[in-house]
Amino acid sequence: MTQSVVVDFNNLPEGCIANILSFTSPRDVCRLSLLSSTFRSAAQSDAVWNKFLPSDFHTILSQSSSLSLPSKKDLFLYLCQKPLLIDDGKKSFQLDKVYGKKCYMLSARNLFIVWGDTPRYWRWTSLPDARFSEVAELRSVCWLEIRGWINTGMLSPETLYGAYLVFKPNPSGFYGFDYQLVEVSIGIAGGENRKRNVFLDAERGRRLRYQIVPRRAGTGIFNRARFLAPVEAPPVEDNDSLDLQHPKERADEWLEVELGEFFNDGQEDKELEMGVYEIKSGDWKGGLLVQGIEIRPKRTPIN
Structure with missing residues (x-):
């Protein structure tokens, strides 16, 4: 016959309770702190x-300016709330506030941009609301290609990550992206990349609900031309071949669009490659302000 034992956790030594709390999560610790003094x-x-x-x-903090905070909790909260510039200001580091997973953003200067140093096509400028000292401004190109890399050893192991292009349209002019599909990709460098199509034009992309489909008509030249009409397209949100996504506004008032996701198993260091391409249409486009590519954990539905 067994007897149940009821343990009053408040009677445990504080060090023992602290040890128990360290096996939970930051969110759980904050909740449990309300139980008692x-x-x-x-x-x-x-x-x-x-x-x-x-x-x-410690290694990450050494890449930034000196940071002195009174406790580890203060340091954790600081890194959750404020991105820390590292790598000579070309990257930023942050922590996810729920589980403490690592988040990085690669600045535009840390990316490979085709013709990025040719003033005719791109120029580098500063914006007061940007995280980094410089952002890339697309003036006019017919070949848009942006790529970035990060070593998976820098990321938290056993974590599903999402990669996001962080950008916004130039208020003085944004063209060539209306209804235009842009190809994005993510995968291990040198291996197979997962590709998808997205819109960078938030407004027009969101309103794209029709496609031109020829109706059945006569075989004459005039009949074929006359009876082409817009027909409502089927929903594309769940179509694997056209996984169309539209930009979403961030808390910092920039836009982001997901490039894809990657599960970091933490087994070995690899180079994760991300890309943004519009090289098929041949159309000229401009007015895109690129801040960088952010790599951050994806939350599960229960969060």
């Missing part, structure tokens, strides 16, 4: 928040 005190412990910081956070 003992839990609240344990939830402030450096031993708890040190577990939520990445093991290489």
Whole structure:
């Protein structure tokens, strides 16, 4: 015959409670800190928040200007709320506030942009609302190609990541992207990349609900021309061959569009490659302001 044992956690030593909390998540720690003064005190412990910081956070912090905060909790919260510029200002580092996973953004200067250093096609400018000192401004090209790479060893292991182009239209003029599909890709460099099509024109892309489909008509020349008419297209959101996505507004008032997702198993270091291409139409386009490519964890539905 067994007897149930009821444990009053409040009677446990604070160090023991802190050790238990370190096996949960940052969100759980904040919730559990409301249970009692003992839990609240344990939830402030450096031993708890040190577990939520990445093991290489000292190396990451060394790439930025000196940062002095009174506790590990303060450091964690700071890195969740404010991107830290690293790599001479060409990248930013941040933590996901729910699970403490690593997030990076590659600045436009850290990307490969075809003709990016040719003033006729692109120019580099500064914007007050940008994270980095420079953004790339597309003046006019017929061949749009942007690529970026990041080593998977920099990312959190056992984590599903999404990659996002962060951009916005130039208020002084944005053209060539209306109804124009742009190809994006993600995958291990040198391997097979997953590709999809997206829109960079947020407004017109969102309104694209029709496609030209020839109706049945007579065989004469005039009949064929006269009876072409817009027919409502089937929904494309779940079509694997045309996984069309539209830009979404971010909290910082820039736009982003997902390039794809990648599961980092953490087994070995590889180069993750991401790309944005519009090289098929031959149409001239311009007015795109590119801040960079962000790589961040994707939340599960329960979050």
